[in-house]
Amino acid sequence: MTDSNNSREWASEAYAILKKRQAEQKEAEQKEAEQKEAEQKEAFSDTSKLEDTSLTFKNDNEVELGEFDDDFTWSAMVLAAQGKKINQISVDEIDWLTKLRRGLEETRKGFVTELLDKLGDDPLTPESLDDLETLLIRADVGIDSTDKVITSLRNKLNEEVVGGEEGIKFLKEELRLIIDKPIKNSGKNLLVPEQGKLNVWLLVGVNGVGKTTTLGKLAYLSSRSNYKTLIAAADTFRAAAVEQLKVWGQRSNVDVISNQSKNADPAAVVFDAINSAKKRNCDLLLVDTAGRLQTKSNLMDELSKIKKIIDKKVPDAIVESLLVLDASQGQNGLKQAKSFAKSANLSGAIITKLDGTSRGGVSLAVSSEVNLPIRFIGAGEGIKDLRPFNSFEFVEALLADR
Ligand SMILES: Nc1nc2c(ncn2[C@@H]2O[C@H](COP(=O)(O)OP(=O)(O)OP(=O)(O)O)[C@@H](O)[C@H]2O)c(=O)[nH]1
Numbered sequence: 001m002t003d004s005n006n007s008r009e010w011a012s013e014a015y016a017i018l019k020k021r022q023a024e025q026k027e028a029e030q031k032e033a034e035q036k037e038a039e040q041k042e043a044f045s046d047t048s049k050l051e052d053t054s055l056t057f058k059n060d061n062e063v064e065l066g067e068f069d070d071d072f073t074w075s076a077m078v079l080a081a082q083g084k085k086i087n088q089i090s091v092d093e094i095d096w097l098t099k100l101r102r103g104l105e106e107t108r109k110g111f112v113t114e115l116l117d118k119l120g121d122d123p124l125t126p127e128s129l130d131d132l133e134t135l136l137i138r139a140d141v142g143i144d145s146t147d148k149v150i151t152s153l154r155n156k157l158n159e160e161v162v163g164g165e166e167g168i169k170f171l172k173e174e175l176r177l178i179i180d181k182p183i184k185n186s187g188k189n190l191l192v193p194e195q196g197k198l199n200v201w202l203l204v205g206v207n208g209v210g211k212t213t214t215l216g217k218l219a220y221l222s223s224r225s226n227y228k229t230l231i232a233a234a235d236t237f238r239a240a241a242v243e244q245l246k247v248w249g250q251r252s253n254v255d256v257i258s259n260q261s262k263n264a265d266p267a268a269v270v271f272d273a274i275n276s277a278k279k280r281n282c283d284l285l286l287v288d289t290a291g292r293l294q295t296k297s298n299l300m301d302e303l304s305k306i307k308k309i310i311d312k313k314v315p316d317a318i319v320e321s322l323l324v325l326d327a328s329q330g331q332n333g334l335k336q337a338k339s340f341a342k343s344a345n346l347s348g349a350i351i352t353k354l355d356g357t358s359r360g361g362v363s364l365a366v367s368s369e370v371n372l373p374i375r376f377i378g379a380g381e382g383i384k385d386l387r388p389f390n391s392f393e394f395v396e397a398l399l400a401d402r
Pocket residue numbers: 205206207208209210211212213214235238241290291292352353354355378379380381385
């Protein structure tokens with residue numbers, strides 16, 4: 001990215017700042033804890049002061065600063081390359097980028113490592129482009145995206161000599177262009193709830209891809225960013241779905257609207273949730289939907305019924321239908337995306353399970369073949385393991401040096 005000596009110095013300074021900040025924070029927390037303990041001792045003899053027993057997940061907010069290692073330096077550099085100032089970076093961001101880079105390691109192993117070995121420092125040749133083509137396809141990037149990238153590189157090669165490193169730089173740019181195209185077309189660089197309106201985000205997708213987990217992480221992100229958030233448990237098909245959601249809701253302090261009765265109508269749950277959301281003046285209503293019904297057409301019918309209710313009750317709501325896709329399913333996931341896109345009027349995609357799959361490249365295929373803007377990506381089962389999608393970070397992580 002930048003000169004490596006300067007990079008390490010910059011990263012080292014950033015590390016020192018974060019270390020100091022975390023030490024100060026710890027000290028403050030320690031003091032607070034001591035004070036609380038003293039108060040509780042006092043309250044022990046005074047039963048009118050009851051202890052607060054509400055569930056708190058303090059650890060959710062704390063990420064320990066790790067070692068000053070390659071992961072840190074790389075993450076700090078990715079942030080610096082996006083114009084972040086040294087005082088602006090946070091442990092959370094470093095932690096996320098580290099996870100993303102590690103998560104994409106498997107994809108990289110079968111792709112970049114081999115690519116760098118093949119390219120070496122020598123200029124690109126038509127043969128190395130053939131190799132690159134094979135590697136891109138193998139990483140599930142998809143035929144369309146691969147064709148685009150290879151054609152651009154070939155054109156460039158016809159005009160000038162392209163060195164190995166320059167080739168990688170050009171490749172990164174081309175990959176970013178592919179991913180950014182549907183995002184640009186959507187007119188929204190980043191998906192955030194619009195102020196002053198009710199935003200309704202439906203999470204849809206086949207079973208097991210991570211809809212409910214993603215919704216939980218979104219509730220956390222959103223409430224942490226001070227958006228008034230509510231959850232609608234509209235997966236009434238799977239018995240445990242409501243309980244699963246309630247746990248997530250509790251973790252981020254977001255209420256869940258549900259109907260526990262058997263065979264409850266999902267559209268009716270959404271109806272109730274919209275009423276509550278309006279009454280409470282919510283910014284964002286997150287709707288969990290079923291991934292499996294008796295038949296696939298039922299699933300689509302149900303989604304369209306939910307949409308009708310929303311249109312009828314809040315015609316000026318900003319509705320987003322987000323397809324959740326499990327990256328580890330590779331081309332299969334892509335097939336699902338295509339069939340959902342046909343009937344469910346999708347507006348975006350969320351890619352999950354980018355940790356530990358060798359098929360992270362499928363994100364590119366989602367952009368180029370299904371034309372969906374990727375809005376968030378998940379790389380882990382924790383509450384913080386989801387972030388707004390950023391093509392720069394994604395491509396850097398995908399093509400990171402070893
Ligand atoms: N490693 C990893 N696991 C994930 C991620 N997202 C979700 N999972 C796991 O995937 C499994 C299924 O997640 P759910 O959120 O229940 O999936 P769902 O789409 O709601 O499933 P149904 O409601 O049955 O359709 C769970 O074990 C999650 O912990 C991720 O980003 N990384």
